[in-house]
Amino acid sequence: MRRLKTLAHVVLSLLGLSIGAHASADDIHPAKPVSFELQVQPIMAARGCSTGPCHGKQRGQNGFQLSLLGFDSEFDYAALTMNARGRRVFPAAPDQSLLLLKATGQAPHGGGQRFAVDSEEYRILRDWIVGGLPRRLPDEPSLTAVTASPTEQFMKPSETLQLQVTAHYSDGSSQDVTRMAMFQSNESAIVAVDDDGLIEAGPIPGEASIMARYMNVIATCNVAIPLAGEVPDEFYANLPRNNFVDDLVWQKLKSLGITPSEPIDDAKFARRVYIDIIGTLPSPDEVRDFLADQSTDKRQQLIDRLLERPEYAEHWANKWVDLLRPNPYRVGIKAVLNYDHWIRDSFRKNKPYDQFVRELIAAQGSTWHNGAATLFRDRRSPDEITTLVTQLFLGIRLECAKCHHHVFEKWSQEDFYSFAAYFSRVGYKGTGLSPPISGGEEIVMTAKKGSVSHPLTGEVLEPRPLFGETGPIDPESDPREALAAWVTSKENNYFSQVMVNRIWADLMGRGLVVPVDDLRATNPPSNGPLLEAIANDFRDKNFNIKEVLRTITSSYVYALSSEPTERNVADTQNYSRHYRQRLRAEVMLDAVADITGIPNSFSAMPSGSRAKEIWTHRVDSLFLDTFGRPDPNQDPPCERQEDATVTQALHMMNASELHSRVSSDKGRAAKLAASDSTPEQIVEELYLLVYARFPDSDEREFGKKLFDEATDQASRKRATEDLLWALLNTPEFLFKD
Numbered sequence: 001m002r003r004l005k006t007l008a009h010v011v012l013s014l015l016g017l018s019i020g021a022h023a024s025a026d027d028i029h030p031a032k033p034v035s036f037e038l039q040v041q042p043i044m045a046a047r048g049c050s051t052g053p054c055h056g057k058q059r060g061q062n063g064f065q066l067s068l069l070g071f072d073s074e075f076d077y078a079a080l081t082m083n084a085r086g087r088r089v090f091p092a093a094p095d096q097s098l099l100l101l102k103a104t105g106q107a108p109h110g111g112g113q114r115f116a117v118d119s120e121e122y123r124i125l126r127d128w129i130v131g132g133l134p135r136r137l138p139d140e141p142s143l144t145a146v147t148a149s150p151t152e153q154f155m156k157p158s159e160t161l162q163l164q165v166t167a168h169y170s171d172g173s174s175q176d177v178t179r180m181a182m183f184q185s186n187e188s189a190i191v192a193v194d195d196d197g198l199i200e201a202g203p204i205p206g207e208a209s210i211m212a213r214y215m216n217v218i219a220t221c222n223v224a225i226p227l228a229g230e231v232p233d234e235f236y237a238n239l240p241r242n243n244f245v246d247d248l249v250w251q252k253l254k255s256l257g258i259t260p261s262e263p264i265d266d267a268k269f270a271r272r273v274y275i276d277i278i279g280t281l282p283s284p285d286e287v288r289d290f291l292a293d294q295s296t297d298k299r300q301q302l303i304d305r306l307l308e309r310p311e312y313a314e315h316w317a318n319k320w321v322d323l324l325r326p327n328p329y330r331v332g333i334k335a336v337l338n339y340d341h342w343i344r345d346s347f348r349k350n351k352p353y354d355q356f357v358r359e360l361i362a363a364q365g366s367t368w369h370n371g372a373a374t375l376f377r378d379r380r381s382p383d384e385i386t387t388l389v390t391q392l393f394l395g396i397r398l399e400c401a402k403c404h405h406h407v408f409e410k411w412s413q414e415d416f417y418s419f420a421a422y423f424s425r426v427g428y429k430g431t432g433l434s435p436p437i438s439g440g441e442e443i444v445m446t447a448k449k450g451s452v453s454h455p456l457t458g459e460v461l462e463p464r465p466l467f468g469e470t471g472p473i474d475p476e477s478d479p480r481e482a483l484a485a486w487v488t489s490k491e492n493n494y495f496s497q498v499m500v501n502r503i504w505a506d507l508m509g510r511g512l513v514v515p516v517d518d519l520r521a522t523n524p525p526s527n528g529p530l531l532e533a534i535a536n537d538f539r540d541k542n543f544n545i546k547e548v549l550r551t552i553t554s555s556y557v558y559a560l561s562s563e564p565t566e567r568n569v570a571d572t573q574n575y576s577r578h579y580r581q582r583l584r585a586e587v588m589l590d591a592v593a594d595i596t597g598i599p600n601s602f603s604a605m606p607s608g609s610r611a612k613e614i615w616t617h618r619v620d621s622l623f624l625d626t627f628g629r630p631d632p633n634q635d636p637p638c639e640r641q642e643d644a645t646v647t648q649a650l651h652m653m654n655a656s657e658l659h660s661r662v663s664s665d666k667g668r669a670a671k672l673a674a675s676d677s678t679p680e681q682i683v684e685e686l687y688l689l690v691y692a693r694f695p696d697s698d699e700r701e702f703g704k705k706l707f708d709e710a711t712d713q714a715s716r717k718r719a720t721e722d723l724l725w726a727l728l729n730t731p732e733f734l735f736k737d
Helices: 036-046 073-081 098-103 120-130 233-237 244-256 266-278 284-292 298-307 311-324 333-348 353-361 371-378 382-394 413-423 479-487 493-508 528-540 545-554 585-596 622-626 646-654 656-663 668-674 679-691 697-706 713-728
Strands: 008-014 017-023 143-149 152-154 160-162 164-169 174-176 182-185 191-193 198-201 206-214 217-225 426-430 442-446
Touching (some): 036 073, 098 120, 143 206, 143 217, 164 206, 191 206, 198 217, 233 244, 244 528, 266 284, 266 298, 266 311, 266 545, 284 679, 311 333, 333 371, 353 371, 353 382, 353 479, 371 382, 371 442, 382 413, 382 479, 382 493, 493 528, 493 545, 528 545, 585 622, 585 679, 585 713, 622 646, 622 656, 646 656, 656 668, 656 713, 668 679, 668 713, 679 697, 679 713, 697 713
Parallel strands (some): 152 217
Antiparallel strands (some): 008 017, 143 164, 160 198, 164 174, 182 206, 191 198, 206 217, 426 442
16 A cells, blocks of 8 residues: 655744745655666556557557567666656656556546556655656666466366465565566466466366566466366276376376277278378278288387388478478579478488488588578578577577567577577578579578677677577687587477477377477476477487387377267367377378379479479469468468368369369279279278278168169269269368377
């Protein structure tokens, strides 16, 4: 509460004259010293003044601009004390300052009342004004850390909990700053938090991370709401464990009271693992052989065989071209061809991932001879390269820190531009870019000089990593070499974790962190110990991508059914069941080619090329566009449209190209109809082709009825086509289950 203003009457007598005056306690007792950075700016952020919707947006609000969430103290101090001739603060009559009148609603204010006259915020701001608007106090400490208590908590539905935020300073002191902190939940439907830090659990079991921000320093509290009801400990102890993945998933499910689904059968496992490792469906003969195999370790043998097949390289390289490959109309067709070849060749050689990344970050030479150098032909300024490298190889989305302090992380503008300084000496020789042609050769090299400056202070920044050290940089060497060594270091957890998170998301239907390349404290993994364990295993096996695939696909968890149980139906992030995914566009189109027996045909590609072999998204394909391949005009890294759409369903039912493949006289349906196969055998073959399994008795009977009226070759062909078309239009074909 604000101090009561006790009035005193002072009488002065001079030469028989009496003069009276009133004074308040505020005038008698001096205001407490107030720190601008430690007290004033946090109020402006906590009460919404310096946030994006208000004065913190790019051009401010109604002529008054503050830095976003107080990231630039010098700018904010000038805005409050000097801009508009200092009219926002009035030391001679502090209560008449616009800063206080508007925030308390005593003067018209578009943002409404932000705090009351008798509040602690009012007292602090008034004391700062009365004290002469100091920029800094003598011996003022600096903020060193912020902690939240508790950091982890299990809660029951509708239960509440008050979060406490503590600031720690360089002089060893600490202070409760809960009232001046900002709070946000990443899953407000599961766990909500109000402006005062009061956490309330919702009715739905699940997990959420509560972010507490004070002065651009963040602390988190992770909250879990277990499923009601008891599950005996023996249940989890008796679950099968093929490797450490299973153990860590079972531990997490146990903590939440969730039970896993049943395992899948061999046929479904074969289809799933073929799609995941090599991006193709198993042939009918491969399904028959696998199902007939009586070996107890036949699943592991299948995984090992698939990892050695050449299709592995094309499938996994196709995933990386989305992240790396630029528009050929911008950087040149030959440069993109070479880049595409370099990426694919790296996967064909099973190049260790750390070597792959080092060769990219420090790439030099001709874009016509070293495909990796095309990265720097596309991204030409240090800031452009920085955002790509940090997002792809560290899982740190640093784009925000380019203009201001990162909203959800600790990264500052100085962090961003110090990192960008590693690319300050990237030099070029050649014709440069001239879109939409850009056909010339370009040489990427190390320039003799180059620098990066802080956009606000103008200070020239030395290269510095986001954390840790890269060691001294030889003035004669390329700074990128030191950076590449730091990024790929075995001590850099971000490097290994973001890669295994990508792989996990591809295989399991959801990343341990979502989005897969956004690793930060305010976006925690759904199973932190599991992410750390897989990343450490990846590192210990010399960054061999195949070994990560082997570990995950060999786990018991990988082979769980997608059918939910009563105790996991609401689980969407703890892998108690398999999360179905629509087939990747290229995988689906190649599957259509294999099933129908009609090869693909693409412009600028050899006859019979697979969809996953296409060297640019500029190659025309209505099918691939419909099923979510990236826009060819989009800059990498590109995100795909993974959701199923009405357009996709209509395409499968009506596309003339698909119809011509199914009904072609040279296609699979025509050959089966013309063969000596019985209707039962044709039905079985089609089910094996499309679903990689045998039809059940009802499906056999239904398929046989389609042929009952087939009295000649034409009607037999028509029945075969109808069944094939119907199977291709079912979720069982379109989704990886």
